[in-house]
Amino acid sequence: MDTVGTEEAALVGRKIFSLGDSRQAVAKEGEEFCTYIKAYRLNMFRLAKSILHNDSDAEDATSEAILKAYKNLDNLKSYASFKPWIMKIVVNEAYNLARQRQKVLYLQEMELSQESTSDDSAELWSVVNTLEEEFRVITVLYYYEDMSIKEISQTLGLPIGTVKSRLGRARQKLKALLTEEGGRK
Amino acid sequence: MNDRDFDRLLKAKARREALQEPLGFSERVDDLLASLPDKKQKFRRTNKRLFLIAAGFIVFTSMAVVASPVAYKMTSGVISYFDAPRDFKYLSQKAVFEQFNSQVGISTEDQGIKVTVDNLAIDDNYINVFYTVESAEPIPLRGEEGHPEQWRLSWTAPKFWFKADGRYIEPPAQREVEAYLENQYVLKGMQRLALMDKLPDKLQLELYAQEIFNKTGNWHLAMSVDKSSVAVESLTVTPGIKAKVTSGWNGEYKHDITIEKVSVSPFGSQVVISERGENTFSQFALRDDQGNYLTVIPGATYGGSFLHKATNSFEFIGGRTDMRELTLIPLAIGADNDGSPAPELKTVEIGTAFPIPMLSSDIGGFVLDNLEITTEKAVATFHQEGPVMIMDPSFVLLDEKDERIDFVAFEDVDYNRETGSITITKIFKNASEKDLAKIKKIGYFTQAIKLNEEEAIRIPLK
Numbered sequence: 001m002d003t004v005g006t007e008e009a010a011l012v013g014r015k016i017f018s019l020g021d022s023r024q025a026v027a028k029e030g031e032e033f034c035t036y037i038k039a040y041r042l043n044m045f046r047l048a049k050s051i052l053h054n055d056s057d058a059e060d061a062t063s064e065a066i067l068k069a070y071k072n073l074d075n076l077k078s079y080a081s082f083k084p085w086i087m088k089i090v091v092n093e094a095y096n097l098a099r100q101r102q103k104v105l106y107l108q109e110m111e112l113s114q115e116s117t118s119d120d121s122a123e124l125w126s127v128v129n130t131l132e133e134e135f136r137v138i139t140v141l142y143y144y145e146d147m148s149i150k151e152i153s154q155t156l157g158l159p160i161g162t163v164k165s166r167l168g169r170a171r172q173k174l175k176a177l178l179t180e181e182g183g184r185k
Numbered sequence: 186m187n188d189r190d191f192d193r194l195l196k197a198k199a200r201r202e203a204l205q206e207p208l209g210f211s212e213r214v215d216d217l218l219a220s221l222p223d224k225k226q227k228f229r230r231t232n233k234r235l236f237l238i239a240a241g242f243i244v245f246t247s248m249a250v251v252a253s254p255v256a257y258k259m260t261s262g263v264i265s266y267f268d269a270p271r272d273f274k275y276l277s278q279k280a281v282f283e284q285f286n287s288q289v290g291i292s293t294e295d296q297g298i299k300v301t302v303d304n305l306a307i308d309d310n311y312i313n314v315f316y317t318v319e320s321a322e323p324i325p326l327r328g329e330e331g332h333p334e335q336w337r338l339s340w341t342a343p344k345f346w347f348k349a350d351g352r353y354i355e356p357p358a359q360r361e362v363e364a365y366l367e368n369q370y371v372l373k374g375m376q377r378l379a380l381m382d383k384l385p386d387k388l389q390l391e392l393y394a395q396e397i398f399n400k401t402g403n404w405h406l407a408m409s410v411d412k413s414s415v416a417v418e419s420l421t422v423t424p425g426i427k428a429k430v431t432s433g434w435n436g437e438y439k440h441d442i443t444i445e446k447v448s449v450s451p452f453g454s455q456v457v458i459s460e461r462g463e464n465t466f467s468q469f470a471l472r473d474d475q476g477n478y479l480t481v482i483p484g485a486t487y488g489g490s491f492l493h494k495a496t497n498s499f500e501f502i503g504g505r506t507d508m509r510e511l512t513l514i515p516l517a518i519g520a521d522n523d524g525s526p527a528p529e530l531k532t533v534e535i536g537t538a539f540p541i542p543m544l545s546s547d548i549g550g551f552v553l554d555n556l557e558i559t560t561e562k563a564v565a566t567f568h569q570e571g572p573v574m575i576m577d578p579s580f581v582l583l584d585e586k587d588e589r590i591d592f593v594a595f596e597d598v599d600y601n602r603e604t605g606s607i608t609i610t611k612i613f614k615n616a617s618e619k620d621l622a623k624i625k626k627i628g629y630f631t632q633a634i635k636l637n638e639e640e641a642i643r644i645p646l647k
Contacts, residue, residue: 034218041214046204055207063217070221124198130596143192144199161437162464165520171188172528172630174195176581179589 033073036082037066043083043145044090050128050140051094061094068093084151091137091156127177135170142167188521257287257305258411264304266315266373278602281451282306282313287410295402297321300343302392302406303373308415311452312347312354312378314392323369324398333595333612338364341398342374348391349384357381357484357498379498381446381457383423386413419450420506422646430515430640432468434523434633440466445496447511447644449504453602456481456513459496470572470636471501472512478549478572479503480607482600499575502605514641518574519633528632532583535625542570543580546634551578551607558582558621563593563611568604574634578607583626590624592616 037044044065049058069076069089076085128139141152149167153160186194264286267279286306293300297320304315318324328337342364347354357379364374393405426444431437446457460466471479480502504511519525533541533553544550549571556565567578577598582590594614600607 030221034221037214037218041211042204042206045206045210059207059210059213062214066214066217067221123202124195125202143195146196158464159438161433161520161523164522165433168521171191175186175191176579176589179591 032079033070036079036086037069040083040086044086046144047087047090047137047140048094050136051091051133052098053129057097058094061090061097064093064097065090083145084147084155087141087145087147088155088157124178127174130177131170131173134166135173138163138166139170139174142170257289257408258413259287259307259415262286262288262304264306264315266303266375278452284451286313286315289408291406291408293404293406295404296397296400298397298400298402298404300394300397300404300406302408305390305408305410306452307384307390307410307412308450308452309383309412309419309421310380310448310450310455312380312390313375313452314345314378315375316373317367318343318372318374318397320370320372320398324366324372331594333597335363335597336595338366338372338374342372342376343394343397343404345376345392345394347378348393349388351389351391354378355381355496357496377452379453379455379500381455381496381498383421383446384412387411415451418506419448420504420508420646421446421448421450422644424644426642426644428640428642430466430469430642431637432464432466432515432517434517434519434525436517436637437523438464440464442466444513444642444644447646449506449508454501454504456499456501456511457496458499459494461494465495465497466515467497467499468516468518468575470514470516472514472572473503473505474509474511477503478569480569480600480605481575483575483577502600502602509645509647511644511646512641513644514572515637516572516574517635517637525633528630530587530628530630532587532626532628535627541627543567543578543629545573545576545578545629545631547631548634548636549573550631553578553580553627554606556627558624560613560616560618560621562613565609565611567607567609569607572634572636578609579629580609581628582611582624583628584623585625587626587628589628590620592620 041062044062045058048061048065049055052058052061065086069086072089076082124143128136128143131139137156138152141147141155142149147155149160149163152158152167153163156163158166261284264279264283267282282304286304289302289305291302299319301317301319302314303317306313306315324341326337327340339362342362344362346356361377361379362374364372366372388410389407390410391405391407393403395401395403397404423446424444428442428444430440430442432440440460440462442458442460444456445459446455448455456471458466469481471481473479482500482502484498484500519528531543533543539554539556541553542550543553549569550573551567552570554566554568556563558564563582565578565580582593584590592613592615593611595612597610597612598607599610
């Protein structure tokens with residue numbers, strides 16, 4: 001890590017003396033984790049926001065996801081699958097927070113997020129935020145995160161068929177909404 | 186445009202959109218990463234929020250909940266909430282609310298915000314709380330200028346939690362809140378909470394909140410309630426029927442569900458279904474003992490897991506307390522690549538006489554009873570005929586070439602729980618008379634839906 005507190009520095013000092021290469025391996029693993037988190041932090045935030053609808057809660061869920069991911073880093077088989085792995089944790093943390101906030105988890109009434117905008121530069125985001133929850137998360141993962149059906153299935157813990165079905169329905173709605181909003185057919 | 190091209194277009198669009206991150210977000214993440222302990226150390230973190238919540242609960246239990254000495258009984262009385270000159274989503278039920286409610290008038294105050302419960306209306310299905318919140322500072326509205334005012338007020342209003350006889354009432358996924366501002370310091374609101382369990386007629390009810398208008402605090406009220414007078418007007422069963430059902434066009438998704446509760450009462454009717462699993466069962470038709478298909482109001486649902494049972498409430502309209510049975514029939518709904526017929530766009534010319542049937546499938550659909558269009562909005566009213574997916578009626582406005590008209594900014598939906606009428610309001614942005622003149626047709630989609638009668642569940646009510 002880049003910075004270490006006084007207490008931890010003492011522990012680290014003893015570990016350098018006793019662990020040698022292991023300490024270096026641990027440090028490297030931590031650095032790699034941080035590198036990946038920094039690469040995906042905005043993606044994580046956007047996914048959390050698509051569920052929680054406001055910046056504050058989305059940031060909370062993202063932070064909790066980072067902590068949980070770090071704690072369970074041993075469960076990550078390979079950094080090649082880091083993205084679906086961390087996104088799954090974000091989804092779980094966001095839904096947990098939503099339950100605590102008594103927020104609606106699967107919306108079927110049309111609502112815009114609090115920070116959504118009618119600015120054309122975020123036209124797609126505005127439209128995505130009007131989708132029902134079950135479609136919105138899949139849409140974010142497919143179009144914004146460019147994840148495959150299989151990766152989305154792993155992230156959300158849903159059967160591949162369900163992902164395909166919901167994506168198909170989301171696509172139908174997006175086509176209708178985007179042309180109503182002035183997008184292309 | 187085919188799906189592949191559409192996907193390509195949308196992914197390109199998504200890549201071009203810059204994500205607005207909160208100020209300082211990246212720095213805070215960096216700080217968090219920097220504070221992570223060495224992996225070999227025992228992982229420890231203090232979570233301030235959990236600590237605060239725990240402290241809050243300690244406070245609650247140590248208060249020994251001083252409930253009011255008077256039991257609030259559900260009788261006839263005026264509810265001042267409905268005095269404001271505006272439309273409310275639940276206005277159709279005003280008479281029922283005023284027939285069975287209790288004037289309460291107790292308050293709690295914290296952080297310069299005073300909460301008063303004005304009226305309480307409880308039956309076997311719903312807790313309806315009518316309240317006033319007075320703030321020492323102007324109330325900050327959530328959302329942005331341009332969002333429908335009703336949505337902003339709903340986002341701003343407090344969200345209360347409840348306990349019955351000291352036990353937390355698990356909330357349904359639906360959040361039903363409505364509010365208006367009397368002035369910039371006073372908000373009047375109502376919150377409607379579906380009760381998924383059966384509660385006793387007499388109970389100690391607690392209401393609390395820990396965040397109001399962006400302030401953290403403790404607002405807690407306790408009341409003794411007697412809802413026995415409403416029970417005589419209700420039909421409630423808790424059958425606990427377990428069933429194996431499927432979803433998907435080919436029955437590819439399996440569900441083990443339990444029908445926990447069916448209840449018809451003055452404030453609404455619901456079917457409560459529980460299930461273990463993530464992709465919870467949520468598409469079915471309800472048929473009463475006279476063969477009528479009842480409207481199920483679309484709402485939010487929880488997903489569960491194999492370890493965590495999800496319990497969901499489905500509100501329906503048209504239930505009768507003299508029903509002998511209710512039948513729940515799973516729906517098979519077509520999707521891409523499952524061999525089902527593809528959805529089709531159907532059109533109707535503007536000016537066609539009402540009512541206009543808009544079948545959403547071969548087995549049923551919605552009927553358009555009226556449509557009014559101005560430069561501000563299009564307001565359409567529907568009713569259901571036959572079985573439909575649990576979804577709001579949908580329609581699109583088309584020009585003479587079947588191209589969609591592109592000035593809808595928001596869409597809202599209201600269900601009249603007395604008549605079953607469904608109102609869809611499309612709110613326009615920057616529409617002129619010239620734009621309106623382009624509207625020549627109404628479009629709606631039909632898709633593949635079938636009833637799985639072989640999996641139908643008959644629920645005895647008597």
